[in-house]
Amino acid sequence: MTAVPDSNFAMALMRPRSLNPTKMLGRIFVYGCLVVLAALFLAPLASMVMTSLKSMDEIRSGTLLSVPQAPTIEAWASVWSSACISIACGGLKGYFGNSFLIAVPATLISVGLGALNGYVFSTRRFQGDNILFGLILFGCFIPFQIVLIPMAGLLGMLGLAGTIPGLVLVHVVYGVCFTTMFFRNYFVTVPAEIFKAARVDGAGFWAIFFRILLPISWPIVMVSIIWQFTGVWNDFLFGVSFAAGSNQPVTVAVNNLVNTSTGTKAYNEDMAAAMIAALPTIVIYVAAGRYFLRGLMAGAVKG
Amino acid sequence: MTLSKRIQAALPAFVLSPSLAAIAICVYGFIAYTALLSFTGSKMFAKFDFVGLRQYERLFDNPRWITAVENMAIFGGLYVVVATCLGLYIAVLIDQKIRLEGVFRAIFLYPMALSFVVTGVIWQWLLNPGLGLEHMVRSLGWQSFTFQWLVEPDWAIYTIVIAGVWQVTGFVMALFLAGLRGVDTEILRAARVDGAPVHKVYTRIVIPALRPVFLTAFVIEAHLAIKSYDLVVALTKGGPGVSTELPSTFMYSMTFTRNELGVGAASATVMLTSLAAIIVPYLYSELRDDRRA
Amino acid sequence: MANLGISHVTKSFGSLAVLKDIKISIEDGEFLVLVGPSGCGKSTLLSIIAGLEEHTSGTITIDGRPVDGLEPKERDIAMVFQSYALYPAMTVEQNIGFSLEMSKMPKAERVERVGKVADLLQISHLLKRRPGQLSGGQRQRVAMGRALVREPKIFLFDEPLSNLDAKLRVEMRTEIKRLHQRLGATIVYVTHDQIEAMTMATRIAVMKDGVLQQFGTPENIYDRPANVFVATFMGSPPMNLLPATVVDGASGPRLSLKGTDVTLPLPSSVTARLAPGSDVLLGLRPEWLSLAMEGASANPTLTLHVDVIEPTGPDVFVALRAGEREIMARLPTGTPICPGEKRAFALDLSKAVVFDAATGVAH
Known part of the structure; x- marks a missing residue:
């Protein structure tokens, strides 16, 4: 499909x-x-x-x-390892690594949670389930400016202000809204009789999820992973608000490099920096474009 | 009930609860917190001395905010209209049973994979007044050509429209293309038998049938427009001066650099309210359809 | 193998009752068919027996043991679904063995049981395939294998043949019946197809609007329908219902057919005393009409207008007309008859049923 x-x-x-x-x-x-x-x-x-x-x-x-x-490739080499960003002159490579350290765990955790949430939402009918699901959906669309102030406070209270784990937490919380929607909308297309057959066969909550549902869910797992990874990798607002200094993701570093440099503009370095920040998502787009597109379409609420 | 049965019965709630708690606190709790803060006199730190609507009065008395709202109207309006029209046009072109359809689709869609920061940096280069577009057109022979939008306060907002449209059009195209492929071919055959020319078939039958797609495209575009922050920061830094200020950049600078938490919270609340006015009815209708199906 | 008891089972959603006081019990080894139009509650009842849905009141017993509130896996039942509900990501072998795996049966024993069942159903060559690579009939067999392998006390079938094409459906019907005879299993089978019900069941329960209309053997249901609904739902073409009035005759009450001047003796099946003047419906199966031979039969005759003739191969269905009323007859192929004729038909009243015109209940 x-x-x-x-x-x-x-x-x-x-x-x-x-x-x-x-x-x-x-x-x-x-x-x-x-x-x-x-x-x-x-x-x-x-x-x-x-x-x-x-x-x-x-x-x-x-x-x-x-x-x-x-x-x-001088410009590439320079921005990768020696260009000065803010006060440090170590190039983008550290920030590039940061982005992976943020995006990989944030993606895995939010996709895992979303799969479980979607499973519960699609198989259990309970009072107000649709309203609850609507409230989660709304969480996908809020302008994040509305949560910046209290989130900064919460991260401070948890001792995670300015850190990579703090950013992972933020991305998981707001990513779960999307992944829950993806999985729920996928799982409701699985015929109800399959779940009934599994219950008759004696499969419990986890057996149904791991043995029957997950093996047929790899398309939506791919979509969710790609969506989450791209979204987290490309994030700027949370990165600039909640990560400090050497913990910043590559998008923030690129912006600092391009927009705060003094003296004449080195456009070749700007472009090399932009390329470096764009490469992982472009690679994903080229390698798995159809899943990328499906994610976008599913993000328009309906799959 | 036996203990194991009770555990089984409680599992779904147990599985759901961490996410629900997180969303309850970090979405709805935080919205309430920010909304509450907007009624206080908070400056550098949050303090709960309620001042009624003072921060909202200050907000709308602030010319910078007025600029931001006006820019939002220009940017949002053009962004939605241009991206919708261009996206629909490209979708119709691609739907003409062309060769290399996949290649064309991939070319139009790839900007959507880039971050707004990357998009901003690219367009900052392309439109830069010294070595960018102006320079290229002049070197092609048109010596009097000038293109200085990036540094002209009255025009800079349009550079953001260009970059934004470039990024989102492919996605809008994909939405429309999926809609076009969903149109019942029986109707089209019937129209052909009736002797309707191709362009009439589109304007009279196909495009009216795409109404739900227009709605979806509008909601997605409007939502992206209101949330736009990174693009402006990377492309113009809100400048020249404050000429490309948007509500999102205004909120950020009030909150984090000007130590006006109360005003920042008020502006964020206004943003949320306007977005909710678009999103909530949309979600409501989608979920209701879902249930009926 | 076990008996099944359903006693006073009700199911309601709020004020909407979908099952009303259902009472059915069958012995070990019986083949019970629940039949009725869609929405009659037959599938809900099956789900309740399976433990997939809970009933509001009443008791289900399997092998004499109440199973109310037990999970499906604790009831020792197996089920075959309408869409087969095979697990898409598992091979046929894994599908069939899944329930055994869930009950933690050792692998060697599992493999042996799956192999046996596959042999029985002649699907051994498909064991390594996935459901997506199977034809409809093959999937059906796998679904049955998944039920058989558990050797449960009761098999539950939810319209298992409705997704097959006509030819395969007849084949599988025979095959399921053969399996039943061979294994002596207790089966509960849901269908909306009255032919399936008639051909397979040892007991039929006819349902409508959540109410059990009649419970009995196929012969009983066909020959002695309890009410007008059962009479017209079971049998194709359906039973003819002729409005009549009870009148007094020389040798007891007779039936005067409305719109004609014909009176008929009361069928022997009627035991109740019918008051003269009461309105009734005379139920006649199409095959109880035959072309009247000159002076050959003592059966009463009725002269009817021949409207349409529908040959089916072994039989001809003949639409007849008596005034406004249409009457179907089923005659042997080759009966000399043409549309437009007026012919006399002999009525075999020995099995005819008489229903109360107001309530529809058989007298």
Whole structure:
């Protein structure tokens, strides 16, 4: 099942293989528009990659989209290991690691909890279950500004202010809303008779979950993992609010590098830094694009 | 009941309770806390000396907040309209049984995988007045071309629209494409038999059938727009001056750099209320449909 | 193997009663079919027997032991579901063996039991496949295997054949009946198909709107329906119901068919004393009508207009008309008859049933 099925619509409109001149023009128009639009959408990425491979001299002499004449990875090397961010001059590599230290546990915990919550919500009917689920759903959509002040206080009380575990906690709490929704909406599509059969066969709460449900849930597990990982990796607001100094995630570090540097702007370094921050999510997008898309679509509440 | 049966019966509640407790405290408790704080005179630290609506009066007397709200209207309005139209247009193009459909889809969607910070940094480079777009167009021969939006207070907000639209359009396209593929082909065959030309089929039959998708797209876009924070920080830092201030950036600077907790809380409460006005009816209708199904 | 007792079982959701005072009991080795239109409560009753749903009041006993409040696994039952409900991620072997695994049976014994059942159902070659790779009929067999392997006291079947195509359905029907004869198992089987009920059951319980209409052997249900609902629900084409009035005759009460000047003797099945003037319905199965031969039979005759003829192969269904009323007859193929004719039909009243016109209950 993909979120976007193959075109049946166009097939219904198109007569087979009868391209008269008007139709030819139509096809040229369609492809023309698509190619131009695709070029516009790709240009920023192309410019980012090429600029990151240029020296500042070449940037000044060339243009946004000119191909680097003498490609160099100097900018990459510099932002990775030696560029000065705030007061420390160790490059992005530490922050890049921080992002993994935040995203991996936050993803695993919130997906695990979401799977269990979704299981309970989809199999047990109880008084007010739909209202409760609605309240959880609403938690997906709140502007996080509303929780910043008390959350800072709570993290302080727990002794987690400014730390990586503190950020993991924050991401788990607000990520669970989404993962619960994903799993619940997936599990309600499992026929009720399967659960009945399992009960007759003597399977209890955990046996049904681990032996019967989880083995058929890998698509939604993938979707949830990708959604959570991308979301946490790309987060800026929580990172900038709750992580201090060397505990900051890479997005915050990139912003600091780009927007607080003194002197002339080193665009090649800016682009290299942006590339480094973007690479993990781009890799995920390329490797598992369909799950990424399904997550986006499921995030529109309905799967 | 035996003990083991009781444990079995309590398991679901036991499993659900940590998440529910966390959400109760960290979503609803915190919302209540912030809302409460907005009625106090808190400055650097939270203190519960209630001052009624004073912070809200101060908020709406603050020209910076007015700028933020106006910018929100410009940015939010354009963002929603442009992304919806462009996304629908691309979806219709892609639905014309084209070759390499997967490649095109992937190209339009990839910006959604990037963080707003990365998007902001990229567009800061592309639109920079020295070596960016202006420089490129001039070097192509159009010497008088000027493009200085990023540094012009009246225009900077539009750079945020451009970057935001670039990022979200692919997603809107995917929503519409899924909607288009869900249109009943029988109806389309019937329209063809009736002799309707292709563009009429779209404007008269297909697009009206996509009404639910328009609603979903609107809710998603509006929600992203109201929450936008990182994009502005990375692209313009709210500047030049405060010309690209949004409610989200306003709230952050009031709370964390200006030591005006009360005003910050008031602005956050206004943000939540406006978002809830969009989200709650949407969730309500979705969940009700869900139950009926 | 065990007997099953259902006594005074009620189930209600708030004020809505879905099962009303159900009383059924069957002996060890019987094949009970619960039949009725959708929404009659038959599946709910099965779920209650299984322990998947709780009843509001009453008692269920299995093998003489009350099982109310026990979990399904504690009742020693097995169930076959309408959609088969096979576990998608498990192989056929794992599916069949799952209940044994849950009851912590040692692996060697499990493998042996699964193997035996697979042989019995001729699905040994499918053991390593997953449900997604099986045809509908094969899935059905696996679902049965999953029930058989537990050697339970009672088997429960919830419309197990309704997802199969017509040909396979008849085959599986025979196969389930064969299994029943061979194993001597106690079975409770839910269906909405009256032919399935008639062909498989040793006992039938006909239900409607949560009320047990009649409980008896198939012959009993077919020949002596307790009320108009049972009479028309069981049998296809359904029993003809002719409105009549009781009149006095020389040798006791007779039935005067409404809209005609024909009077018929009261069928021998009627034991109650019917007061003259009371309105009744005369129930006649289509096969109790035959073409009247000249002076051949002592049976009363009725002259009817032949409307439509529907050949089915072995029989012809003939739609007849008496005034406004339609009457179906089932005649042997080859009976010389044409649409448009008026013919005399002999009525075999020996089995005819008489119902009270107001209450629908058999006299």
